[in-house]
Amino acid sequence: MSEFVERAVSVPAETAAGRRPIGLLLVAIPVFLVIWLVIWPAINAISRTIWRTDADGNSSFDLSSYAFFFSDRYSLDNLAITLWTTLVCAVLLLVICLPIALYLRFSHGRLPAYVQALAILPMFVPSIILAFAFIRVLGPNGMVDILLNAVGLPKIRTPYLTPWGPVIGLVWDNIPLTVLILLSGLGSVANQSIEAARDVGANTLRVFWHIILPRISNSILVALSFSVLGIFSSFTLPYLLGPASPEMLGPFMQRTLRDVQDPIGAMTQAVVAFGFCILFGLFYVRSVAKNRGK
Amino acid sequence: MTSLTLKRARPDWSGIAFAVILTLVIIGPLVVVATWAFTEVWRYPNIIPQKFGFRFWGQTLGRPDVWNALMLSLKLSTVVTLLSALICLPAAYAFARMKFPGRDILFFSFLAGHAFPKFGLLVAIAAIFLQLNLIGTFWGVVLIQLVGTLMFMIWIPVAAFQAVDKRMEEAARDVGASPLRVFWSITLPQAGPTIFAAVLLSFVGTFYETEGAWLIGAPGIRTMPVLMISYINNQMVIQYGAVLSVLLWVPSFIALMFARRVIGGGAFARGFGG
Numbered sequence: 001m002s003e004f005v006e007r008a009v010s011v012p013a014e015t016a017a018g019r020r021p022i023g024l025l026l027v028a029i030p031v032f033l034v035i036w037l038v039i040w041p042a043i044n045a046i047s048r049t050i051w052r053t054d055a056d057g058n059s060s061f062d063l064s065s066y067a068f069f070f071s072d073r074y075s076l077d078n079l080a081i082t083l084w085t086t087l088v089c090a091v092l093l094l095v096i097c098l099p100i101a102l103y104l105r106f107s108h109g110r111l112p113a114y115v116q117a118l119a120i121l122p123m124f125v126p127s128i129i130l131a132f133a134f135i136r137v138l139g140p141n142g143m144v145d146i147l148l149n150a151v152g153l154p155k156i157r158t159p160y161l162t163p164w165g166p167v168i169g170l171v172w173d174n175i176p177l178t179v180l181i182l183l184s185g186l187g188s189v190a191n192q193s194i195e196a197a198r199d200v201g202a203n204t205l206r207v208f209w210h211i212i213l214p215r216i217s218n219s220i221l222v223a224l225s226f227s228v229l230g231i232f233s234s235f236t237l238p239y240l241l242g243p244a245s246p247e248m249l250g251p252f253m254q255r256t257l258r259d260v261q262d263p264i265g266a267m268t269q270a271v272v273a274f275g276f277c278i279l280f281g282l283f284y285v286r287s288v289a290k291n292r293g294k
Numbered sequence: 295m296t297s298l299t300l301k302r303a304r305p306d307w308s309g310i311a312f313a314v315i316l317t318l319v320i321i322g323p324l325v326v327v328a329t330w331a332f333t334e335v336w337r338y339p340n341i342i343p344q345k346f347g348f349r350f351w352g353q354t355l356g357r358p359d360v361w362n363a364l365m366l367s368l369k370l371s372t373v374v375t376l377l378s379a380l381i382c383l384p385a386a387y388a389f390a391r392m393k394f395p396g397r398d399i400l401f402f403s404f405l406a407g408h409a410f411p412k413f414g415l416l417v418a419i420a421a422i423f424l425q426l427n428l429i430g431t432f433w434g435v436v437l438i439q440l441v442g443t444l445m446f447m448i449w450i451p452v453a454a455f456q457a458v459d460k461r462m463e464e465a466a467r468d469v470g471a472s473p474l475r476v477f478w479s480i481t482l483p484q485a486g487p488t489i490f491a492a493v494l495l496s497f498v499g500t501f502y503e504t505e506g507a508w509l510i511g512a513p514g515i516r517t518m519p520v521l522m523i524s525y526i527n528n529q530m531v532i533q534y535g536a537v538l539s540v541l542l543w544v545p546s547f548i549a550l551m552f553a554r555r556v557i558g559g560g561a562f563a564r565g566f567g568g
Contacts, residue, residue: 023394
């Protein structure tokens, strides 16, 4: 490695020698890994599910695995619960994180610093520990039940192993990045423009609607895309906290691949997931690239 | 700031509300887990445990499956982080300081993984690993976790190398320092802390990586998070999971707080497209 660096550094920056393919050589292995383990698997999954080989070894265009997915009651239920979870999580995240981000943007001092530290904390809690904490708090005879019982109230209907289990876990898990992305977007809202609007008599709601919202709509979309991509195919939290049937696409794919041992079926489910997320994925990648290019 | 607080005598109600709710919702569950770890007896309707103690620490740490999983996780994370540093840091240097054909498109190619829902991509990779007989093997898990570290380990160091003042390097070279000496004495000390943070992040991230290890590694490779999954599923002694959570979480929390301080919150959010 060091002789690479030495040769690289010894090239005077201004000469054409800087264009020698040594740079290509240095980046070759990581780029190869991306092509082999990101781009190729995606292409492979699509091509193997639409260009199937039959028993006689003839391969032909064949959409039967997709026809099965979209006619199978169980697959469709799983897809529906996945879409429902993603939608509910996205809405909840926005409703929870936007007020926090707005508050953090327009306040100073120790209390907001504390609120921000709390909002970012879940980023440092691995989801496996979150799942354990969830069961101890909201599970049967968990902390919430204990406290309700202490004040003489009935137990809650536990969200553990219901569709609301993954929703609560995933929202908790995604709060930090949503707040950070929204906060970074709010940084572009100038104090002067808000004061100017206030001066001409706009109330808080109008300031939010006409001044702040148009400026952060892109950040909202980025935050939503990021969480949709993560939530749509999440595995750990739905697997541990969600119902066994219907199950979200993450656990469904895992079971189809490892337990049912049906790679074609699992790849079909993966491609369906790609299809539902493609717009969010492209938008997200474009935003990050644009940000980085600046 | 002081003038603002003078002017605004009324309490910051919305701030207090956020602080109270977030403390309950975010800190609360972690406190419950921590309490369970130091509990010997806690039967249902009691608000606090009947008996505190360290008995379950000894029991948890005495289990051979815990030790095996811990050793395997440490080994995996070390191998993945070292490999990642070995292939990514020279690449980051090349992206930051050299011109070569296709530089920009190759740089952004590391974003490709983010265009797909993650677990779907893992399933697509697993389908390829099935044909290569990499399922259930150590190196299969290494490969899948290595891919997960690539973007962090290239983008953060690239920013670090770009932040090094070129004029200082040129000045050192003018007074006769060898290129390696320049890299060692000028470039590395300046870029070092950020690069160290990236390495730390990828180590901790790999240590906790669950989905790839579960999908590719099962049944042969049982890392710490995979062991936790089976503890949760089998509803074994509650304290085992609690002790493992406390044990595993505290060091990584310190490490991550440190890493975030070095990288900086703003740059962190921008890295995610904010």
